[in-house]
Amino acid sequence: MIHNGPPHHSNEGYAYAKRMIDVINRCYHLQHGCMFTSVVPTNIFGPHDNFSIEDGHVLPGLMHKCLLAKQRQAAGEEGSFVIWGSGTPLRQFIFSEDLGALMVWALREYDSIEPIILSVPEEAEVTIKEAAMAVVEGMGYTGKVTFDTSKADGQYKKTACNDKLMKLNPNFKFTPFSAAVAKTCAWFEANYATARKGGH
Numbered sequence: 040m041i042h043n044g045p046p047h048h049s050n051e052g053y054a055y056a057k058r059m060i061d062v063i064n065r066c067y068h069l070q071h072g073c074m075f076t077s078v079v080p081t082n083i084f085g086p087h088d089n090f091s092i093e094d095g096h097v098l099p100g101l102m103h104k105c106l107l108a109k110q111r112q113a114a115g116e117e118g119s120f121v122i123w124g125s126g127t128p129l130r131q132f133i134f135s136e137d138l139g140a141l142m143v144w145a146l147r148e149y150d151s152i153e154p155i156i157l158s159v160p161e162e163a164e165v166t167i168k169e170a171a172m173a174v175v176e177g178m179g180y181t182g183k184v185t186f187d188t189s190k191a192d193g194q195y196k197k198t199a200c201n202d203k204l205m206k207l208n209p210n211f212k213f214t215p216f217s218a219a220v221a222k223t224c225a226w227f228e229a230n231y232a233t234a235r236k237g238g239h
Contacts (some may be wrong), residue, residue, distance in 0.1 A: 068152045078145055081158040081199050085135025088225035091237025101171055102227050103187035103236055105178045112182040119183035123190035126168030131158050134143050157214050158201045173217050177224035
């Protein structure tokens with residue numbers, strides 16, 4: 040799966056570097072008998088994330104922008120929660136607490152050099168608009184929401200299949216997306232002064 044076609048040009052170097060982890064794991068196994076593997080998560084979010092608007096990942100960045108809009112609204116200032124792009128691209132998000140539990144499972148139970156995707160199912164994929172609306176609800180924001188279509192959308196979708204994970208760990212239950220977003224929003228707002236957030 041991870042070697043299926045070239046990666047999107049927007050993160051080509053990063054993507055090929057990640058792919059090479061699988062290659063070197065197989066080479067170590069062939070030459071030295073080592074049982075290294077690689078886990079491949081989808082878009083991670085949760086408390087203690089990097090909430091930088093400039094260089095954080097999409098969901099914590101949206102949370103930061105939404106909280107700033109909420110603060111402006113509370114101060115009586117005009118403005119809106121602005122989301123870059125049309126909101127149509129699709130993403131699979133995994134809650135950091137779920138990923139942590141799956142990492143522990145992989146360390147204890149997964150005994151293969153083949154990479155394994157740690158992700159929510161394909162049907163749990165959401166649009167950026169749906170993710171932004173979950174942030175609006177989780178943050179308790181009641182102001183204006185705007186999609187800035189002058190900004191690029193990026194890759195339309197990056198769907199990952201978790202069939203292998205579910206076959207090996209069929210009883211794992213993922214935290215519902217809205218609940219995970221709400222928990223992360225609450226953590227960020229409560230810890231705004233000390234949370235990682237770049238220059239903002």
